[in-house]
Structures are given as structure tokens and as C-alpha cells.
Amino acid sequence: MRKILSLAAVLALAACGGGGGSSTPTSPPPPQQTTAPTSGYVTPQFTIVIPASAKSSDRGRKPNFVSPGTHSVVITLTSVDGNAGTASGIHPNPVETDLNPPNCTAGCTVSGPPSPPGHLDAYSVVTYDTAGGTGAQLDRGTTSITPTAGQNNTATITLMGIPFTITIAGVPTTWHANTASQTAPLTVTVADHAGATITGTYASAVTISDPDSETTNGTKLTCTAPNTGSTCTATLNAGSNSSLSITDSTNGATLNYGGLAENPVTLASSNADVTANSGTAGTGTFTPVLNAITSDGTNSTTAYTGGGPGIDLFTLDNTSSIGYCGTVKYGELGFTNTPYSKQLTTNPTGNTGACSTFASLATGANVTNETPFTATATANVTGVCTVTVTDSLTDQTNGLPTFKVTYTTSSVSASSKHRK
Numbered sequence: 001m002r003k004i005l006s007l008a009a010v011l012a013l014a015a016c017g018g019g020g021g022s023s024t025p026t027s028p029p030p031p032q033q034t035t036a037p038t039s040g041y042v043t044p045q046f047t048i049v050i051p052a053s054a055k056s057s058d059r060g061r062k063p064n065f066v067s068p069g070t071h072s073v074v075i076t077l078t079s080v081d082g083n084a085g086t087a088s089g090i091h092p093n094p095v096e097t098d099l100n101p102p103n104c105t106a107g108c109t110v111s112g113p114p115s116p117p118g119h120l121d122a123y124s125v126v127t128y129d130t131a132g133g134t135g136a137q138l139d140r141g142t143t144s145i146t147p148t149a150g151q152n153n154t155a156t157i158t159l160m161g162i163p164f165t166i167t168i169a170g171v172p173t174t175w176h177a178n179t180a181s182q183t184a185p186l187t188v189t190v191a192d193h194a195g196a197t198i199t200g201t202y203a204s205a206v207t208i209s210d211p212d213s214e215t216t217n218g219t220k221l222t223c224t225a226p227n228t229g230s231t232c233t234a235t236l237n238a239g240s241n242s243s244l245s246i247t248d249s250t251n252g253a254t255l256n257y258g259g260l261a262e263n264p265v266t267l268a269s270s271n272a273d274v275t276a277n278s279g280t281a282g283t284g285t286f287t288p289v290l291n292a293i294t295s296d297g298t299n300s301t302t303a304y305t306g307g308g309p310g311i312d313l314f315t316l317d318n319t320s321s322i323g324y325c326g327t328v329k330y331g332e333l334g335f336t337n338t339p340y341s342k343q344l345t346t347n348p349t350g351n352t353g354a355c356s357t358f359a360s361l362a363t364g365a366n367v368t369n370e371t372p373f374t375a376t377a378t379a380n381v382t383g384v385c386t387v388t389v390t391d392s393l394t395d396q397t398n399g400l401p402t403f404k405v406t407y408t409t410s411s412v413s414a415s416s417k418h419r420k
Helices: 054-059 084-088 272-276
Strands: 045-048 072-080 095-098 108-111 120-128 137-145 164-171 182-191 201-208 219-223 232-237 241-248 253-257 263-268 283-286 311-313 325-331 344-345 359-363 371-375 383-388 402-408
Touching: 072 084, 072 108, 095 108, 137 263, 164 263, 164 283, 201 219, 201 272, 219 232, 219 241, 253 383, 311 325, 311 359, 311 371, 344 359, 359 402, 371 383
Parallel strands: 311 402
Antiparallel strands: 045 108, 072 095, 072 120, 120 137, 164 182, 182 253, 201 241, 201 263, 219 253, 232 241, 263 283, 325 371, 344 383, 359 371, 383 402
């Protein structure tokens, strides 16, 4: 009589999220002796514990994961001594077993394919959300063991939750431009096809990416301390955007913002299993609170003041003043001031719009944290045009300022009267 290969597989140490209840597993029952199905082979037995639920505090403890939505398990002998062909010749292989989750909180023992002792036997275990080994895959894991005949051989398998949905929460909504070094942890939640939050290792890494090209003063992602290293890897891609690779639920993402006035930044998630199974990869959008654009300010870092009516180009006695020019300056905290040093623009620009009949518009390099705009007379033609100053940002909720450019002529005539 040969003893069984006992794979008292610790497949679940805690449940996934979804409510209260204990996450402490019940010790699996001892393996039972089984008659070998074929000469020289043993039938391995796997004990799977499916907890009913988990406490929210489990999230930070990196428990192993078995989804409470599990209704069947498929165990496959994938290779013998590294030879997949040998495993494929063994029957039955794979072996499917239906499970009733409420009855497995203390452990359910299921049989795997028969396997030869004295050889390196490799197994894969996959759980499903419906009976018959069909439906969506929830967890997967692998293990290898070289059983010795006549002994009670044990091994463990850590099942990893298969991502199906990813959500990103905790994106700040009140961060103001012109404030450097703002940081906040994001909440990245990964759930399986049954809707259970995965509270352990993910079967495939989850990527969170930040497309912001302004990583110096804009946004970028870093790993939430202290979970840096192999399980959470932060990457700055060619200095133009950042991404994180997260492999388990104990790791997280930190959003960093340098205070630049910029367009909204949409953080994106991705995962190979989510893509393959047509799941949902969520996003999170950061929109900075922008400051107003004001005119003719100082280089103060707290406020811009003042402002003129605009630029008046004129002639006297109808003498052409082509080439005469005037300048106004505008600034926006978090945009034109140091260290951001971005330039505002005008609408119309250059030689377009109503101004083009008598003047051209030019934008100069920033001076004392403001952008100067110069209007130059190009024709001896009277006229008035209105110019809008803009940062060209889609999330600018403050009203955009305007200034007028005018071309005015003036003449004085004198006459004499002949007296008799």
C-alpha cells in the first residue's frame, strides 16, 4: 500500500474584501490515505479553504487570496521532471471538482491527477466562479514537489487573485497651482471577476501610468512608502511621464504635484488579465485649481496688481506713425512665474483678427514673471480691436482678461480770413 501525496495546500489564509467576519483560516484536516489508481502512482489531495469574507484591515497584511466566489477548482499535472508530454499521458488530467463556498470555510479536500512519486511533479491550480471548471477564472497558482513513496509528503500553493477590475480613488481635488511639493496616496483597488477585492498577490502586475509630460513641476507617480522595491516599481519614462508596476495589495501609488498650472491629467490603469478578459481598467483625473490671469503686475509671488486699459497707437496731423508700438504685461501664478516660466498667449495673435488692419501683435520673453505683449502700428488706419489673454488651458475657470489696441488720428486745421 502506498501512502498518498498529501498536498495540504494552504490555498487561503484570508478572504478577500466584502464585509465583516474573521479572516483567520481553519486548519485543514489531515490528509486521508487513498488507494493508488494505477500501479506506482499516488493521488494527491489538496485542501482548499474558502473564507466567507475579510476585514478591511486585511488589506495591509498581504494575506494569500482565495476568492469567496469560488465554485469549482481545476488541478492540472503540468509536467513530470520538466516533461509536459509525460504529464499529458496521465489520466485523468486535469481533475475538476465542484465546491460549495459556504461549506469550505473549514477546508474542502479535493483530489488532483495521479502522479508518480520519486519525480518532480508540477501542478497548476485554477479556481472558477461557476461549477464544472467553467466561467471566469478567479485565482491561479503553481507548485512542484518530488514525493517520496511511503511517506506523507506536503507542499503549499499560494493562489494569486486574477484582476478583472481596477479603480483609482483618492485623487486630490483642492490642490492649487503655484504650490510645490504636494503629495497624496492614491487608493488602487483590484477586484476579481466575482467582485471580490484581491487582498494578496496579483496574478499579473497592475500598472498605473501618468501621461504628464511636465514631470518636474507637474505630476508624477511614486510608490507609497515603505513599499518600494521589487513589489512596486516606479519608472520615469524618458523624463516625460511616469508609471508604477504594483504586484500586490499592500503596495500603492503616491501622486506628486509641483504646482504647475496645467491641463487635467488622467491617470490610467492597465493589466494583462483585465485586457484578456474584457474587464474594466479604471482611471482617475487630477485637475489643479488655477489662479486668475492679471495684468501689468509685479514680480510678487503672492499677487499680481494693477493693469492698464491697453495700447493706444496714434498719429498727429495725419502723419503716419507706422512702427510705433506699445506694450502691456500679464501674469498667472503657477504659470508665468519662476520656476514654471510658461508664456501666456493672445487671441487674436500676430497679424490675424481685427487688429490686423492697423497693427501686429507680438509675444515677448517673460519679464519679472510676466509675459509682455507688444502691438506695433502697421498702417495709418484708425481702428479698435479687443485682445484676449489666455494660458490655453482647458481647466481655467477664471475669466480671461482682455485689453484693447486702438489706432487714433488727430488733426488741427487753421484758416485766415481776409479783411477789407
